[in-house]
Amino acid sequence: MNKKPLExxxxxxxxxxxxxxxxxFAILDVLSTNTKGASLSELAVHLDAPKTSLxxxxxxxxxxxxxxxxxxxRYSLGPRFISLAMRAVSGRELTKIxxxxxxxxxxxxxxxxxxxxxxxxxxxxxxxxxxxxxxxIRYAVAVGERRELHCTAIGKVLLAHFPSDQIxxxxxxxxxxxxxxKTVTNVSEMRQDLxxxxxxxxxxxxxxxxxxxxxxxxxxxxxxxxxxxxIAVAGPTDRFLKNVTLHKECVREAAAECTRLAGGGAA
Numbered sequence: 001m002n003k004k005p006l007e008x009x010x011x012x013x014x015x016x017x018x019x020x021x022x023x024x025f026a027i028l029d030v031l032s033t034n035t036k037g038a039s040l041s042e043l044a045v046h047l048d049a050p051k052t053s054l055x056x057x058x059x060x061x062x063x064x065x066x067x068x069x070x071x072x073x074r075y076s077l078g079p080r081f082i083s084l085a086m087r088a089v090s091g092r093e094l095t096k097i098x099x100x101x102x103x104x105x106x107x108x109x110x111x112x113x114x115x116x117x118x119x120x121x122x123x124x125x126x127x128x129x130x131x132x133x134x135x136x137i138r139y140a141v142a143v144g145e146r147r148e149l150h151c152t153a154i155g156k157v158l159l160a161h162f163p164s165d166q167i168x169x170x171x172x173x174x175x176x177x178x179x180x181x182k183t184v185t186n187v188s189e190m191r192q193d194l195x196x197x198x199x200x201x202x203x204x205x206x207x208x209x210x211x212x213x214x215x216x217x218x219x220x221x222x223x224x225x226x227x228x229x230x231i232a233v234a235g236p237t238d239r240f241l242k243n244v245t246l247h248k249e250c251v252r253e254a255a256a257e258c259t260r261l262a263g264g265g266a267a
Contacts, residue, residue: 023049024057028081031067032224037076065122068163077226079122079162095129098220098258102231105254106131109247111235112139113254114215116154117228119146122162122170125155128229139213139234147209150176150190151183153217154230156203160194161219161227167194182207202248207237214240216247218255221264228262231255 026047030038040058044051058075061067065080098115105113115129124146132138149155149170162170176185184190197203206214215234222228231254233247234240240247259265 020057023047023054024061027054027057027061027075028066028077031075031077034076034224037070037074039072039074043075068166070163070165076163077224079118079158079166080120084120097261098231099129099131101254101257101261102129102131104257105231105233105250106133108250109233109235109243110135111233111240111247112141114141114154114232114234115258116147116158116217116230116232118158123149125149125152125158125230127154133235135235135239137236137239139215139236141234148177150174150185151179151205151208153203153205153215153232153234156193156197156205157217157219157230157232158227160197160203167191179209180207180211184208202251204244204248206241212237214244216244216251218251220255220258220262223263223265225265228264229258231258 027043030043030046038046040051040054043049043054043058047054058067058069062069062075062078065078067075067081068078069075095115102113102115110133112133113131114127116125116127118124119126125148127141127143127145127147129143130141132140147155149159159167159170171187171190174187176183176190178185184193202216202218204214204216213234214237215232217230217232219227220229220231231251233251233254
């Protein structure tokens with residue numbers, strides 16, 4: 001990791017801002033450009049700051065889920081920070097530039113396309129945009145609606161891409177609500193499901209949140225290789241499953257296109 005001088009990390013600003021504020025932004029700046037994260041020692045060198053002055057900041061940011069710390073002691077951007085960043089632009093250019101990809105996805109599949117991201121507390125998924133199917137019988141969802149992570153395609157994709165220790169923490173704290181007979185609430189089954197999603201790169205749900213509704217989702221990556229959102233296509237189960245192979249292919253293509261438009265790429 002090359003040392004990068006950051007004035008805000010070593011001194012208070014001329015306006016009297018606390019030194020810790022500058023260091024917090026310096027930490028975020030470093031981690032946003034390093035997909036593999038950074039250890040305390042690496043951050044101390046990069047910011048030209050003593051470890052003792054960074055420990056408290058890193059602990060606080062981790063407690064607030066702005067950062068995550070893996071088993072090897074490396075820090076990376078956490079779900080809350082990523083969610084804030086996503087929602088900060090979601091009402092402006094990001095959803096606007098992704099709109100053509102969503103419209104194309106709806107046209108290719110004939111089903112409703114949905115864009116979603118994590119809520120600020122990283123406990124739910126929030127729908128940022130949607131392009132509804134032209135079919136008279138279709139999947140309908142409102143922009144701004146929030147849905148659970150454990151039983152929705154977008155929610156599962158987002159949860160699956162948490163750091164492994166954060167997934168375990170989420171599973172321990174999760175009190176999954178049962179919506180249908182197919183809602184998965186067993187932690188062991190959920191863990192297997194999330195592993196399968198990481199391996200296949202997509203999440204498929206069928207009648208788990210609403211009887212008669214199925215969907216498939218794929219992740220959208222940001223410039224640092226982090227998952228910033230997910231795109232999905234959903235529709236009535238009977239019709240949807242007849243064309244599920246097509247839907248999977250189209251969602252993968254749409255996610256790749258949205259990643260490109262967002263200036264991102266998988267880590």
